[in-house]
Amino acid sequence: MALVSRIWGCFNPPTPPKSSDAIRFGVLGAAGIAPLALFNPAKSHPEVIIQAISARDRKKAEEYAKSHSIPEVKDTYQEILDDPNIDAVFIPLPNGLHFEWAVRAIRAGKHVLLEKPSVSNSTEAEILFNLPELDAPNAPVLLEAFHSRFYPSWALFRSLVEPSEIEHVETRSMIPWWASSKDQIHFNYALSGGSIMAMGTYNLAALRLLFGESPEECLSCDVKAYTDGIHDKCDYEFKATFRFPGGRTGVASSTLMGETIIKPSWVTVTTKQVPFPNVNLPAGQQQFQRRELTLQGLVHGVFWHRIDIKEMNEIRSKDGSVVKAWTKATSRKAYTWKEAGGEFADLPGEAHWMSYRHQLEQFVNRIKGRKTQHWVDREDSIAQMKMVDMAYERSGLGPRPASSFR
Structure with a gap:
């Protein structure tokens, strides 16, 4: 209900x-x-x-x-x-x-x-x-209208991971084949179409924001694109791998010609294995933990989302041998700021507010000279387009054409 x-x-x-x-x-x-x-x-x-x-x-x-x-x-x-x-x-x-x-x-x-x-x-x-x-x-x-970034579930998800501890991020989005058509602007190169420009922008932004920095290189970008002479250079599917500082990797993929059944967009973060404080251990033993966190419903969290948290623990002796290993799995949701809790608990909003409504709230606040809790600043939007260009260059399709307007 x-x-x-x-x-x-x-x-x-x-x-x-x-x-x-x-x-x-x-x-x-x-x-x-x-x-x-x-x-x-x-x-x-x-x-x-x-x-x-x-x-x-x-x-x-x-x-x-x-x-x-x-x-x-x-x-x-x-x-x-x-x-x-x-x-x-x-x-x-x-x-x-x-x-x-x-x-x-x-x-x-x-x-x-x-x-x-x-x-x-x-x-x-x-x-x-x-x-x-x-x-x-x-x-x-x-304001670049990245609506999903204003939703409570995204803010909560980001707060659960420390960028410096992240080892790998993977994210995917899709639109089913029956909701897509060659006649749509997504497949018009002159109008800067393509799957990287469409749903893929959500995935690329998720990588940047979770790592807390821009990629150094696009290692690969495999695309499926039309070559019929009309919709040339317009990708309808892509998978790109980026190298971030410290040798860490991020993978983004999307399709505009996906399966029949709509599947929610998702992003999964895998952290490095790090020491975990446990004062109850005997001398000579230490606990380590690696985490895997997944946000199901990255783009339209109001319809449905879930944050799955998997904590993989090991207790090791001095010689490195594993004394005990176990995994703890939990999940969270945040349809409101109150559910997100912590620093977000008192922010304004209702359960029926979509990400677009949260975005509009912040846009109006900025115009009115009031404090904005979440924003997409200029540097962020520029970095986003540099990452998009990076992927298109690696794909061989080339960046989208610039406007003739001056």
């Missing part, structure tokens, strides 16, 4: 009155992700109003606006940026258009919630996140 109640609440949240100083959003493009990523979270946020939308097709925009109760339809994206009543924009456009419209929005003084991946390649990321407007007084707020 808890699952049903939570999911019902996600899509039917309470709708408090809007404040007089609510942030008015304009949306660029009638994207399928927008209702999940912004419209629904905005319903329960008293400081957010979805004010206007524009799409390439005016008729489509009008139908979209009507179905989502958006009061204004603009003829062009630029019209939204020129509207003084619009405070912030959400950019869920195809990847290849992110750079141009994020730059234009920032130069227009709008706050920007930018769908991930932020841009097409690291060159664009360096330019975008270092725009001088972002350092000006009363600078607009720019």
Whole structure:
């Protein structure tokens, strides 16, 4: 019943009155992700109003606006940026258009919630996140919308591992074959498509964040890509291995043409074997422990997730022989900050808040000048695109093409 109640609440949240100083959003493009990523979270946020939308097709925009109760339809994206009543924009456009419209929005003084991946390649990321407007007084707020990183289960998972103790990380995500099609923008190279750019970005980010640093090298990147002359250079599946400082390794994989049954994304961390304090041992004996932690449901934790913790213990004598060995297995969940506990226990949030709602909370807090507990900073977004480029270079497909916009 808890699952049903939570999911019902996600899509039917309470709708408090809007404040007089609510942030008015304009949306660029009638994207399928927008209702999940912004419209629904905005319903329960008293400081957010979805004010206007524009799409390439005016008729489509009008139908979209009507179905989502958006009061204004603009003829062009630029019209939204020129509207003084619009405070912030959400950019869920195809990847290849992110750079141009994020730059234009920032130069227009709008706050920007930018769908991930932020841009097409690291060159664009360096330019975008270092725009001088972002350092000006009363600078607009720019956030790459890595929603999963704002969810309690991810914060709890990271808190359970010390980056310096990690030896290996592996992570995987998938979209089943029936939910994917060659006609989708995922398979349009000119629009910076590909599985690494799509679901794979979650996996690459998980590796970086858990190790606490960027990889030194992509050792291998095996891809399955179309070669039909139309969708060339667009990978629909990949598996990449990265070397991190200290010789540690991380493996990320994803597919847009996966099995029929949807399988939750996951990430597994294996730690080094380290001494474990045990004052009850006789002289000459010492306990050692290696841990394996898995977060099942990395991307959409609100629907279902579980953190599995396996502790592999050994007691050794002075000569190194194993006196005793055993494994202890436990699990945890954190649908709320209270369940996450510790330093997170008092953070705001409800069980029905999806990761997108947590993300919106922090975005609004940053715009309003309030403290943000979680964030994706500029350096982080640049490092992310450098890692994406690294994988594409090793794959032989090459980084995604840069925008012609200057």
